[in-house]
Amino acid sequence: MTDRIxxxxxxxxxxxxxxxxxxxxxxxVLAAVVGxxxxxxxxxxxxxxxxxxxxxxxxxxxxxxxxxxxxxxNATHAPLVRAVLAAGKHVVCEKPLAVDPTEAxxxxxxxxxAGVVATVPFVYRFYPTVREARARVADGRTGPLRLLHGSxxxxxxxxxxxxxxxxxxxxxxxSRAFADIGVHWxxxxxxxxxxxxxxxxxxxxxxxxxxxxxPVRTEDGAVVLFETDGGATGNLTVSQVSxxxxxxxxxxxxxxxxxxxxxxxxPETLWVGERDATTLLARGTSAHPGATRYDRVPAGHPQGxxxxxxxxxxxxxxxxxxxxxxxxxxxxxxxxxxxxxxxxLESARTDRWVDVTPTTAAPAGxxx
Numbered sequence: 001m002t003d004r005i006x007x008x009x010x011x012x013x014x015x016x017x018x019x020x021x022x023x024x025x026x027x028x029v030l031a032a033v034v035g036x037x038x039x040x041x042x043x044x045x046x047x048x049x050x051x052x053x054x055x056x057x058x059x060x061x062x063x064x065x066x067x068x069x070x071x072x073x074n075a076t077h078a079p080l081v082r083a084v085l086a087a088g089k090h091v092v093c094e095k096p097l098a099v100d101p102t103e104a105x106x107x108x109x110x111x112x113x114a115g116v117v118a119t120v121p122f123v124y125r126f127y128p129t130v131r132e133a134r135a136r137v138a139d140g141r142t143g144p145l146r147l148l149h150g151s152x153x154x155x156x157x158x159x160x161x162x163x164x165x166x167x168x169x170x171x172x173x174x175s176r177a178f179a180d181i182g183v184h185w186x187x188x189x190x191x192x193x194x195x196x197x198x199x200x201x202x203x204x205x206x207x208x209x210x211x212x213x214x215p216v217r218t219e220d221g222a223v224v225l226f227e228t229d230g231g232a233t234g235n236l237t238v239s240q241v242s243x244x245x246x247x248x249x250x251x252x253x254x255x256x257x258x259x260x261x262x263x264x265x266x267p268e269t270l271w272v273g274e275r276d277a278t279t280l281l282a283r284g285t286s287a288h289p290g291a292t293r294y295d296r297v298p299a300g301h302p303q304g305x306x307x308x309x310x311x312x313x314x315x316x317x318x319x320x321x322x323x324x325x326x327x328x329x330x331x332x333x334x335x336x337x338x339x340x341x342x343x344x345l346e347s348a349r350t351d352r353w354v355d356v357t358p359t360t361a362a363p364a365g366x367x368x
Contacts, residue, residue: 005317006031008060008089010080011071012044015094019069020048021306022313028067034060061087067117067320070094073165074173078103081118085110090117090320092313095183096341097334099173101357104338108331117319119312120334122187124249125327126308126315128283129270132291133253133260134192134327136272143256145193148234150251152185153242157220163212175341176218178202181249182238182344183337189251190336191327192260195228197340199355202347207241224344247305268302290326335359 005028009016012035023030034054035041045053054060057080060068067090070080078098084091091111097120098104111118124130136142156162166172166180173179190196205221221239228234239245249264261271269280284299286292296307315325336359347354 004029005067005320006065008032008034008054008063008065008068009044009048009050009071010034010057010060010068012036012040012047013071016044016069016071017048018306018309019071019092019313020050022309023069024049025310026314026317028313028317031065032060032063057083061089066090067092067317073171074099074179075171078107081107082110085114085116085118088114088116090316092119092121092316093331093334095120095122095334096173096179096337097331098338099179101335101338101342104331104335108335111331117316118331119316119319120329120331120337121309121312122184122191122329122333123305123308123312124184124188124264125191125329126294126311127262127264127267128286128291128294128303129262129267129281130188130192131294131327132270132281132286132288133262135286135288135290136258136260137193137253137255142253142258142260145195145230145232145253145255147254148189148193148195148228148232148251149236149254150185150189151237151239151248152181152250153237153245153248154181154240155243155245157208157211157240158243160208160211162208167211167216167218168214169217172218174218175345177220177238177240178204178222178224178344179337179341181240182222182224182236183340185236185238185249185251186340187329187333187337188249189234189253192251193228193230193232193253195230195232196358197226197234197356198229199353200224200226200340200343200347201353202344204344204348205239205241219348222344222348264305267304332359 030050032052033045033050038055041053068084070093202224204219207220220241224236253260259273272279339357343354343356
């Protein structure tokens with residue numbers, strides 16, 4: 001590799017824009033972009049500020065790139081990642097890693113065999129207030145956790161006229177709301193607590209039965225009850241049809257000594273509750289290095305989603321250089337998300353509690 005990591009991006013939509021910003025802000029070079037057609041490749045390269053465009057993936061892989069960011073519709077992830085790994089490149093793949101656990105397991109094994117860095121952007125891990133919550137659980141301040149609950153709510157598919165490629169299972173996969181945003185909540189709570197969801201019961205919601213003149217075959221929302229290997233019980237509500245909720249990822253962790261609440265729409269503070277007092281702990285006031293490491297600007301200057309993405313890409317690139325950043329989400333975490341999604345779909349289909357297939361990796365949380 002050169003002194004500056006050279007990155008290629010596959011895709012030219014919203015997520016490609018987010019990745020492109022993070023690449024340059026992390027000190028990398030956006031070397032090449034490829035879209036679905038040569039014309040779209042050129043347009044994406046101009047818009048994203050890439051050094052070059054490629055007519056197809058093979059041409060991109062033949063260029064001088066160290067890492068490839070896959071930012072395309074869900075069903076295309078597996079074949080694209082296979083090609084990237086076969087070329088010996090490091091890879092960042094948008095979530096879901098794959099549309100089913102079998103594909104996700106294959107990609108995880110291929111990445112391990114290739115000896116490359118392979119990450120999935122579960123970027124909400126990179127809020128400093130999330131790292132503070134994780135530290136408080138790890139050092140015992142919360143006490144044993146009893147109840148894990150929360151929601152992830154959006155409203156962008158509320159109307160009958162709202163449509164997107166994610167609604168089509170042939171492109172987006174068999175799950176929409178849970179696979180798209182529910183897995184973010186599960187990843188975040190497992191990361192913070194060190195608990196693993198072991199069994200669950202789920203109900204799916206289809207609020208809009210037809211979009212774009214075709215029947216809807218993926219869920220608009222889900223409600224999940226679950227148990228963990230740490231002895232906690234929990235519940236999660238996921239929705240893409242909740243008016244006024246743009247991106248509200250919210251969790252409450254109720255322990256013996258204190259409770260912790262995080263709200264992604266107000267991430268500058270962490271709510272800490274005790275029997276005799278409640279505190280809003282402001283970002284930038286923690287003494288724990290796991291939290292302060294991700295403080296990008298002085299307290300009082302809000303940080304947000306793009307800052308988290310920048311931190312995720314910076315840690316990925318540090319791993320390319322041989323470092324081992326704490327809490328970096330990898331393909332194993334993408335496989336975990338696929339197992340959770342499969343369990344939710346099976347539970348909703350069979351109307352029963354379902355065991356979640358264990359993922360071969362230690363829990364990400366509880367060791368900041």
